[in-house]
Amino acid sequence: MMSNKTIVLTGIRSNGPLTLGNYLGAILPLIRLQKKRQYQVNLFLPDLHSIISSVEYNELYNNTLSTLRYFVAAGLDLNDQSTFIYRQSYIPAHSELTWILDCFSYYGELKRMTQFKEKSTHDDNISVGIFNYPALMASDILLYDAEFIPVGEDQRQHLELTRDIALRINNQFGDLFTIPKTWKEQLQFENLQNGIRIRSLKHPENKMSKSISDPSGTILLMDDVNTAKKKVYEATTDSYNKIDFNFDTQPGISNLLQILTLIQDRPLNETILEWRGKSNYGELKQCVANQIEILLNEVGNKFNSITDDSLTETLLRGESAMNVVANQKLYKVQQKVGLRPISS
Numbered sequence: 320m321m322s323n324k325t326i327v328l329t330g331i332r333s334n335g336p337l338t339l340g341n342y343l344g345a346i347l348p349l350i351r352l353q354k355k356r357q358y359q360v361n362l363f364l365p366d367l368h369s370i371i372s373s374v375e376y377n378e379l380y381n382n383t384l385s386t387l388r389y390f391v392a393a394g395l396d397l398n399d400q401s402t403f404i405y406r407q408s409y410i411p412a413h414s415e416l417t418w419i420l421d422c423f424s425y426y427g428e429l430k431r432m433t434q435f436k437e438k439s440t441h442d443d444n445i446s447v448g449i450f451n452y453p454a455l456m457a458s459d460i461l462l463y464d465a466e467f468i469p470v471g472e473d474q475r476q477h478l479e480l481t482r483d484i485a486l487r488i489n490n491q492f493g494d495l496f497t498i499p500k501t502w503k504e505q506l507q508f509e510n511l512q513n514g515i516r517i518r519s520l521k522h523p524e525n526k527m528s529k530s531i532s533d534p535s536g537t538i539l540l541m542d543d544v545n546t547a548k549k550k551v552y553e554a555t556t557d558s559y560n561k562i563d564f565n566f567d568t569q570p571g572i573s574n575l576l577q578i579l580t581l582i583q584d585r586p587l588n589e590t591i592l593e594w595r596g597k598s599n600y601g602e603l604k605q606c607v608a609n610q611i612e613i614l615l616n617e618v619g620n621k622f623n624s625i626t627d628d629s630l631t632e633t634l635l636r637g638e639s640a641m642n643v644v645a646n647q648k649l650y651k652v653q654q655k656v657g658l659r660p661i662s663s
């Protein structure tokens with residue numbers, strides 16, 4: 320049953336195969352958090368967000384399941400009573416609250432979102448869904464009174480917008496929503512100075528992305544081991560011949576150090592201490608490649624042993640519990656804005 324624990328909520332989109340970046344930046348931290356058993360974890364699959372631009376629609380349903388399968392392969396406990404796993408589109412309140420939040424969001428503030436700006440300069444025919452993306456994301460968060468939202472640096476603006484919209488509505492109607500923590504508090508919570516941002520191995524100034532086609536810079540969880548290792552060996556570095564952790568001057572090397580420290584689950588400082596000053600980039604690459612080999616083998620083996628039925632069963636359980644919670648919140652909002660009677 321529902322607990323009084325602080326809620327940690329995150330969603331991971333399945334509009335392509337999962338990358339090492341997703342694994343290290345989103346999946347692993349969440350599993351480590353679940354193991355602490357201190358929080359209520361809401362892990363959801365934002366399938367409505369997946370269709371903001373054209374995707375392989377006939378594959379989306381299964382890709383969504385497959386994303387969850389990777390979480391389980393990575394160690395997510397499906398039976399933990401404080402974890403709720405669900406698909407966004409199975410809880411209609413997400414869409415309904417989005418409309419209401421839209422009416423309290425400004426065109427000007429949505430227009431300023433970097434993700435929207437980047438997409439709209441490359442393409443005139445982008446969907447209104449892309450524009451509206453942050454309002455749906457705000458609903459995802461506000462429906463459940465979530466306080467901690469572990470997301471990458473690229474989602475920071477959306478999180479801050481969520482706070483702004485929630486504060487605006489609370490100011491007008493009283494305490495309706497729990498305000499998610501500030502970005503700084505989110506980082507403290509995750510024990511990070513900066514959001515984790517795994518970079519492309521080929522173009523380490525960019526994020527390791529599944530949407531940009533950068534096959535040699537991106538390690539996919541479904542890559543075969545040798546292909547993945549080759550990407551590490553051929554990773555772009557620099558000509559300093561001296562290992563240091565500085566994303567401004569040595570993004571490639573810093574990226575490798577970051578990958579290493581996350582896989583090994585060690586404090587970044589320790590990893591830096593071990594490698595700083597060394598000149599043999601090959602040795603570092605070899606070490607990272609070995610770690611990735613172990614990881615891909617482990618995850619791959621487990622992945623194949625998980626049945627669709629166990630996933631669907633977990634989802635249905637999460638969806639039935641979260642529909643209740645979401646509908647209660649939605650109803651309160653509907654009452655405040657005059658769409659439902661105020662009960663005495």
Ligand code: TRP
Pocket residue numbers: 328329330331332365368455456459460468469470474
């Ligand atoms: N926008 C997130 C991403 O692309 C996914 C997402 C959707 C999300 N809704 C969310 C993350 C709510 C956290 C909370 O990575």
